Amino acid sequence: MGKKTAIVGFGQTYQRSSRKDVNGVELINEAVRAALDDAQLSIKDIDAVVIGNMDHFEGINYVDMWSVEGSGGVMKPVFKVTTGGTTGTTVAMCGYYHVASGMFDRVLAIGWEKNSESDTTGAIITAFHPVWERPNIGGAIAGLAVEASLYMNKYGVTERDGARVAVRERLHGLNNPYTHLHQDWMKGMESEQLVNLLVSSEQNKVLAWPLRMSDMCPRTDGAAAVIFASEDVAEKISPRPAWVASTHNRHNYVYLGDIDWADNDTLAAASSAVFRDAGIKEPLKEVDVCELYLPYSYAGLKWMESMGFCGPGEGPKLVWDGVTDMDGELPVNPSGGVMCSNPIGATGLIRVGEAALQIMGRAGDRQVKRNVNFAMATGFGGCNWSDVMLLGGKKPS
Amino acid sequence: MERIALVGVGQTGFERRKTDTYEELVFEAAGKALSDAGARIGDIENIITVSNDFWDGRTISSMAIQDAAGSWGRDISTVEGDGTFGILYGMMRILSGSFNTTLVVCHSKGSEGEMNLITNAMFDPLFQRSLGIDAVSSAALQARAYMDLSGAREEDFALVSVKNHGNALNNPMSQLAMELTVENVMASRKVADPLKLLDCSPISDGAAAVVLANRKGLSRFKKDPVWIKGVGHCADSYSLGYRDLARPRALNNAAEKAYAMAGIKKPLKEIDAAEIYDAFSYMEPLWYEGLGFSAEGKGVELLRDGATSMGGAIPVNPSGGVISAHAVLVAGMVRVIEAVLQVRGEAGKRQVKGAKTALAHGINGPCGQAHCVYVVGS
Numbered sequence: 001m002g003k004k005t006a007i008v009g010f011g012q013t014y015q016r017s018s019r020k021d022v023n024g025v026e027l028i029n030e031a032v033r034a035a036l037d038d039a040q041l042s043i044k045d046i047d048a049v050v051i052g053n054m055d056h057f058e059g060i061n062y063v064d065m066w067s068v069e070g071s072g073g074v075m076k077p078v079f080k081v082t083t084g085g086t087t088g089t090t091v092a093m094c095g096y097y098h099v100a101s102g103m104f105d106r107v108l109a110i111g112w113e114k115n116s117e118s119d120t121t122g123a124i125i126t127a128f129h130p131v132w133e134r135p136n137i138g139g140a141i142a143g144l145a146v147e148a149s150l151y152m153n154k155y156g157v158t159e160r161d162g163a164r165v166a167v168r169e170r171l172h173g174l175n176n177p178y179t180h181l182h183q184d185w186m187k188g189m190e191s192e193q194l195v196n197l198l199v200s201s202e203q204n205k206v207l208a209w210p211l212r213m214s215d216m217c218p219r220t221d222g223a224a225a226v227i228f229a230s231e232d233v234a235e236k237i238s239p240r241p242a243w244v245a246s247t248h249n250r251h252n253y254v255y256l257g258d259i260d261w262a263d264n265d266t267l268a269a270a271s272s273a274v275f276r277d278a279g280i281k282e283p284l285k286e287v288d289v290c291e292l293y294l295p296y297s298y299a300g301l302k303w304m305e306s307m308g309f310c311g312p313g314e315g316p317k318l319v320w321d322g323v324t325d326m327d328g329e330l331p332v333n334p335s336g337g338v339m340c341s342n343p344i345g346a347t348g349l350i351r352v353g354e355a356a357l358q359i360m361g362r363a364g365d366r367q368v369k370r371n372v373n374f375a376m377a378t379g380f381g382g383c384n385w386s387d388v389m390l391l392g393g394k395k396p397s
Numbered sequence: 398m399e400r401i402a403l404v405g406v407g408q409t410g411f412e413r414r415k416t417d418t419y420e421e422l423v424f425e426a427a428g429k430a431l432s433d434a435g436a437r438i439g440d441i442e443n444i445i446t447v448s449n450d451f452w453d454g455r456t457i458s459s460m461a462i463q464d465a466a467g468s469w470g471r472d473i474s475t476v477e478g479d480g481t482f483g484i485l486y487g488m489m490r491i492l493s494g495s496f497n498t499t500l501v502v503c504h505s506k507g508s509e510g511e512m513n514l515i516t517n518a519m520f521d522p523l524f525q526r527s528l529g530i531d532a533v534s535s536a537a538l539q540a541r542a543y544m545d546l547s548g549a550r551e552e553d554f555a556l557v558s559v560k561n562h563g564n565a566l567n568n569p570m571s572q573l574a575m576e577l578t579v580e581n582v583m584a585s586r587k588v589a590d591p592l593k594l595l596d597c598s599p600i601s602d603g604a605a606a607v608v609l610a611n612r613k614g615l616s617r618f619k620k621d622p623v624w625i626k627g628v629g630h631c632a633d634s635y636s637l638g639y640r641d642l643a644r645p646r647a648l649n650n651a652a653e654k655a656y657a658m659a660g661i662k663k664p665l666k667e668i669d670a671a672e673i674y675d676a677f678s679y680m681e682p683l684w685y686e687g688l689g690f691s692a693e694g695k696g697v698e699l700l701r702d703g704a705t706s707m708g709g710a711i712p713v714n715p716s717g718g719v720i721s722a723h724a725v726l727v728a729g730m731v732r733v734i735e736a737v738l739q740v741r742g743e744a745g746k747r748q749v750k751g752a753k754t755a756l757a758h759g760i761n762g763p764c765g766q767a768h769c770v771y772v773v774g775s
Contacts, residue, residue, distance in 0.1 A: 098489060
C-alpha cells in the first residue's frame with residue numbers, strides 16, 4: 001500500500017488580466033517561491049516537480065522543459081500532465097500520486113497560464129474534432145449557454161437564479177487579495193439588489209443567451225503551486241496539513257452527442273466515488289467548505305445537484321437560502337472562485353490550494369468561521385470532464 | 398517498494414503515413430496490449446493516455462482518444478511527454494494503493510504535423526525561434542559538441558545507422574529496415590551539419606500500449622509478468638547554452654536511480670539488452686555514456702568493437718531503435734515494449750539469446766533535456 005499524503009504548502013501569484021511585469025517562467029517562479037515560503041522549505045527539499053498548462057494558449061511546446069529554470073526542476077524529476085480545463089486538478093492529482101506511490105516525499109505541483117498572451121477562444125475551438133465539430137461549435141461560451149438553457153427549461157430556473165450565484169462569487173472575491181476581479185462597487189450592497197441590477201443592466205451584455213458578461217469567468221494571468229508531502233514528513237512541515245482523503249475523476253466526453261447535457265454525470269460519478277472512499281453519506285452536512293471549478297454562474301446551481309448537495313432542481317433554493325454563502329451551512333468558493341479568476345492551467349490547482357488553506361486555517365479574510373474537517377475541490381474541463389479531490393483535517397485511516 | 402509488472406504490450410506497425418485516425422491507432426494498440434495480457438477492458442481499473450497538443454494540432458489532444466482507450470467511467474489522466482513517463486505515472490497510480498491495474502496508451506502521427514514548426518516551438522519564442530532552430534538543427538549542435546569532447550567522427554556515428562537499420566530487418570513493426578554501409582550513410586544528403594539524412598530518425602505514425610499490474614491485479618491475466626525492477630527520471634537545464642550538451646548529466650542521474658532501485662552495479666555486465674532513444678545516430682554513443690555503459694567520451698569505442706551489435710556484450714536496439722521508426726512520444730513506450738519482449742523471449746528474429754534483464758530509455762525536450770530509464774526483468 002502507498003503512503004498517506006497531505007498538502008503542506010500553497011502559493012499563488014497575484015492574478016490579473018495581464019501580468020506584463022513577468023514572463024511565463026517568472027510567473028511560475030513567483031508561485032513556486034510563495035509555496036516554498038508557505039511550507040518553509042527550500043527548493044533543495046523538493047524531490048520532484050509536476051507542471052501543467054494548456055499548450056496552445058501560450059504556444060510553448062514542452063512547457064515542463066521550458067520552465068525548469070523557474071519551476072526549480074533543474075536536475076530533478078520533472079513531469080508534465082495536461083487535460084484542458086481540468087489541468088490544475090490533474091496536476092494536483094499527479095502530485096498526490098507521486099507522493100502516495102512512495103517514490104517521492106515532497107513534490108511540487110505547478111499550474112499556470114498567461115491568457116493575455118493567448119487567443120483563448122481560438123485555442124479552445126481546436127479542442128473539437130477538426131471535421132465534424134470545429135465548424136459549428138464556438139469556444140467555451142456557446143456550449144455552456146446550451147447547458148444553462150436546457151437546465152432552465154427543465155426546472156423553471158430564471159436568469160435571477162444564475163445572477164445570484166454570480167453575486168455570491170464576486171462578493172466572496174472581495175476578501176481575496178490574489179484574485180483577478182475585485183468588483184468594489186458591490187461592497188455593502190444586498191444580494192437581492194445586486195441580482196436586480198445584473199439582470200436589468202444594459203451594460204451587462206448578453207454573450208449567448210442566457211449568459212451575460214456577469215455570468216462568465218474572466219481570462220486571467222496567474223500561477224499556483226501546491227506542495228504535497230508524505231505521512232513521513234507532512235506533520236513536521238505543517239502543524240495542520242490538509243490530508244488527501246480521496247480523489248477521482250471522469251473524462252468521458254469525446255463527441256458532442258456522447259453525454260446527457262441535462263446532468264453533469266462526470267461530476268456526479270467522481271463526487272460519489274470520493275464520498276464513498278471517505279465514508280461521507282450526507283455531503284451537505286459532512287463537507288464543511290467547497291472550492292468548486294464553476295466557470296459560469298448556472299454551474300453553481302446545477303452542479304450542486306450533480307454532486308449530491310441537494311436534489312434535482314433544488315440548486316436555486318439552496319443558493320437563495322444562503323446555504324452556500326460565507327456564513328451558510330456549506331460555504332462555496334470563499335476565494336471568489338473561477339468567476340473571479342481563471343488562469344486556466346492554474347485554476348483547478350488554486351481550488352485545491354484554497355481548500356487546503358481552509359483546512360490549515362490560513363485563508364485570512366476568506367477563512368470560513370467554523371472548524372473545517374472536510375474541504376472539497378473540483379476541476380472542470382474538456383467538455384464536461386470532472387476531477388474531484390477531497391481534503392480532510394484528519395489523517396485518513 | 399511493491400513491485401509493478403508489465404503484463405501486456407501492444408504496438409501498431411510504424412509507417413511514414415497511416416490513414417488510420419488517432420482513435421483507430423489507439424484502439425488497435427490498446428486491443429493488442431489487452432489481448433497480449435489475456436485481459437479485457439473490464440480488468441482495467443484506470444487509464445493513462447499520452448499525447449501532445451502540438452503534434453496532434455489539437456487542444457486537449459487526449460479528448461480524441463478517450464473512447465478508444467476505454468476510459469468511460471474510469472479514472473483517467475494524460476501525460477504530455479514521452480511514453481516512458483506515461484508508464485511511470487501508470488505505475489505510481491498502482492503503487493498509491495488506489496488501483497491494481499493501469500492501461501497506458503500513447504499515439505502520434507508525425508505525418509499530420511510540420512516537424513520543423515512543432516519542434517521550433519520548444520525553443521524560446523523571443524530569442525531563439527526566429528533563428529529557425531528545431532529538433533534537427535539543435536541535435537546537430539549537440540552532435541558537434543560531442544565530437545569535440547570525444548573525438549568521434551561522422552563515420553563512427555554512421556555505425557549506429559548501419560547497425561540499427563540492419564537490426565530493423567528483423568522487426569516487422571519497424572519503418573526503415575535497410576542493409577546499409579558506412580559509405581551509404583556518409584553519402585546521404587546533408588540535413589544539418591554534421592547530420593546527414595541517414596543519421597536522422599524518420600517521421601512516423603503509430604501507437605503503443607501497455608498493461609501494468611501489481612501482484613493482486615496479476616491474478617486477472619494469463620500472461621507471465623515482466624517486472625519493473627528500477628526506474629528513474631531527471632531533467633537538465635532548458636537553455637542549450639546552460640547545458641553541457643556533450644555530458645548528459647540528467648541521464649547519469651536517472652540511470653543511477655534506476656540501477657540503485659534494481660540493484661545493478663555493473664550495467665554493462667548485468668544488462669542483457671538495451672533499447673535506447675537514438676533519435677539521431679550520435680545520440681546512441683552519447684547515451685551509452687549517460688547510462689554508464691562506457692566512460693565519458695568513450696561511447697563510440699563500444700560501437701567500433703561491436704559490443705552493442707547483435708551477439709555483442711550488450712546488444713543495443715535489437716528492434717532497430719528510434720532511428721528506424723520514430724513516432725514521437727510513442728517511441729519511448731516502444732523501447733519499454735521491446736525490452737519486455739526480450740525478457741519474455743518473444744522478440745522473434747530480433748531476440749537476444751537468454752536475455753533476463755533489459756533496459757529501456759526515453760527522452761523529453763530538445764537534445765535529451767530529460768530522461769527516463771527503466772530496468773525490467775523476469
